[in-house]
């Protein structure tokens with residue numbers, strides 16, 4: 001199926017286009033189509049150049065941001081321009097604002113959305129791939145009905161790769177005032193983050209309930225330090241209040257794809273696996289030889305984390 005126009009939604013995060021939108025642009029480039037970006041953020045030549053480098057020939061700059069939650073005005077503006085240009089496909093990353101806007105756009109236009117997708121292709125119509133049962137099964141779904149089709153894609157489904165694309169054309173699209181009933185942002189809180197971040201780290205060391213207590217998370221941090229690794233967590237220890245939610249890997253946490261993922265005291269529940277199973281090398285430490293984590297591990301150590309991790313830390317510290 002030939003797509004004439006694909007539009008990728010991109011949200012400004014830390015003065016730059018969101019990482020997921022660059023991944024989506026890289027994928028959109030391969031669909032041999034004209035790619036535009038719906039950009040929710042400040043006018044920035046640097047951001048636009050980055051979008052251009054990743055394949056956008058045009059940026060539709062959603063301007064007129066206020067202290068309102070942007071989803072309602074952004075969706076209204078997007079629908080207006082979609083109705084006049086009728087692109088074939090709208091791609092959104094799986095993030096709170098993008099998801100909210102995608103849902104509003106779908107409802108206003110009366111189109112279906114496929115969320116949680118990990119791939120798409122145009123070989124036989126527009127096929128969208130989603131994972132079920134913790135990523136053990138793939139489901140391919142074809143859109144029927146009128147375009148634009150709307151797809152929400154999980155982060156890290158594609159690797160972002162700049163091409164030699166030049167500066168895109170920039171067209172300002174005014175967002176309407178969504179009215180007094182719209183939600184207003186009263187405060188923004190940036191979570192303090194130290195050390196390597198989960199999304200970018202090449203190595204991640206994750207602790208699960210098997211570490212036994214909040215204080216033992218120190219073992220995870222000590223193993224991570226010499227490896228310059230980020231530290232992760234299962235939902236069990238986030239829910240127990242041992243570590244903040246920002247560290248959670250999995251279905252309701254972050255999706256990661258590091259070169260090396262070390263899981264210590266992690267059972268390997270499917271909701272955890274879905275967020276880390278595509279790591280290049282998985283090393284699991286668990287005292288239960290039947291723990292499901294060993295089903296995805298490249299290297300497994302059957303043993304007590306309180307014995308294995310101190311030895312690993314000692315060895316790593318000797319080498320740094």
Ligand SMILES: Cc1cc2nc3c(=O)[nH]c(=O)nc-3n(C[C@H](O)[C@H](O)[C@H](O)COP(=O)(O)OP(=O)(O)OC[C@H]3O[C@@H](n4cnc5c(N)ncnc54)[C@H](O)[C@@H]3O)c2cc1C
Nearest residue numbers: 208209210234235236250251252253265267272287304305
């Ligand atoms: C809707 C939904 C969404 C969810 N989203 C997520 C998510 O995003 N991320 C996530 O992680 N979970 C998620 N979960 C929870 C998930 O189902 C599991 O409950 C959770 O991942 C288990 O965490 P765990 O492996 O730390 O704990 P457990 O399952 O309790 O496993 C602990 C493991 O440690 C081992 N162990 C115990 N003591 C030691 C020791 N001394 N040395 C070595 N090994 C030891 C045990 O053998 C066991 O395998 C979700 C659940 C639901 C229903």
